Amino acid sequence: MRFNQLLTLMAFAFATPSQAQFDRKTLSVSGGYLYSYHFNAPEGDKPTVLLLHGFPSSLYDWRKTIPDLRAAGYGVIAPDLRAAGYGVIAPDLLGFGETSKPEAVEEYVLSKLSAHVAEILEHENLTSVVGVGHDFGAPLLSRFWNYYPQYLSKLAFLAATYRAPIPWDVEAMNNATEAAFGYPIFGYWYFMNETTAPETIIDHHESFSSLIWASVPGMWRTHVCPVGALKNWVETDQIAPKPDYLSDEEYTTHKSIFEKGGYRGPTNLYKAAQRNIDSPNDAMIPAKNVIVNKPVLYVAGGNDDIGRPELAVKAVSDGANSGMVPNAQVKIIEGSYHWIQVQKPKETFETLDAFIKEA
Structure with missing residues (x-):
């Protein structure tokens, strides 16, 4: 070399x-x-x-x-x-x-x-x-x-x-995981399938980002996975504590990437999958x-x-x-x-x- x-x-x-x-x-x-x-x-x-x-x-x-x-x-x-x-x-x-x-x-x-x-x-x-x-x-x-x-x-x-x-059968996936673990893992997929989801996320981006990167035990099973939970979290502008594994600069950089590019394309992954x-x-x-x-x-x-x-x-x-x-x-x-x-x-x-x- x-x-x-x-x-x-x-x-x-x-x-x-x-x-x-x-x-x-x-x-x-x-x-x-x-x-x-x-x-x-x-x-x-x-x-x-x-x-x-x-x-x-x-x-x-x-x-x-x-x-x-x-x-x-x-x-x-x-x-x-x-x-x-x-x-x-x-x-x-x-x-x-x-x-x-x-x-x-x-x-x-x-x-x-x-x-x-x-x-x-x-x-x-x-x-x-x-x-x-x-x-x-x-x-x-x-x-x-x-x-x-x-x-x-x-x-x-x-x-x-x-x-x-x-x-993809999201309902079956949710039913199976709820039976196994006590909560439906993929309930947030329905929110991603909504036409207005990208705008909702951007309008409440601090709330969304804080939850996505959260490292509080059990927070996702309460506020992401159940049907309607993620949408309710962001629309009510709740904020999760910042994780200790991300610096302020890293957290801000991640947010800025999506503030620039938006969530229309990213949420389309879920839409294309759910619609088979x-x-x-x-x-x-x-x-x-x-x-x-x-x-x-x-x-x-x-x-x-x-x-x-x-x-x-x-x-x-x-x-x-x-x-x-x-x-x-x-x-x-x-x-x-x-x-x-x-x-x-x-x-x-x-x-x-x-x-x-x-x-």
Whole structure:
């Protein structure tokens, strides 16, 4: 490795999270949409990691993960300065951050988003990546596997699990989780499906942001998950305490990203899913592509009210019994809420690093 490359990497690795700067690239994909993404190629034969964020997130939410992945194997961690760090490719997904934000709901189906991701990988001459999806990035990673399995060597799901290409039934999902845990996990989806949800969120953005990033035990199961609870929280301008894992600068930066871009595109993810717009495309997926025959990792936060650890444990059992996901494992990061990679970056990196290195 050239000396100047090492200096650049070390400066990136030792930057504080709010200082970490992402070199951005842009690419025009099918539909004429412009994607903004970060990409650094791996050194040597190390793999590249694809990072897919969720809602309400952006590339910014990987600010603590990317430096660790880039630094992996260098002298700051290992004595061999010739060792190579991982490549990283992380887009702002459609509707988020600095990527295009079309208003039509049908543009946010996972088949189209998967095609966009494939175009970015092809543009960067990447033929194999380790896929990591957090929150709504997890169903996108699932569908990316179904449509483009050739690109993925391993799959890691944060705060969620693999989801086969079947129609979304939010009522059934709520009934099942209420029976299992005493509350419906996906009650907030109905609010996201409302046409005026983006304006409501922006009009009460401080209230919404404070709840989304809250780390008070049980707050989501009371104020996010039940039907109507999230809408009532924001419309009455309730404020949750700021979490100790976010600096004021980080909290403000996150808010400003969405104040600039709005929530029309992000909430369209939920609308497209609930309305099952993609069902005709999903029905065409080959049966062999539904089976995940690669290593799979589920990472759950021990205190996550939505991506509960029990769901990940059950997904491993169900996947093995059905043969749909025969090679899956669970890692629970205790003390973490939904934003695992932000709240527990060291533990998240170490978990992903160990998974990537497994034979």
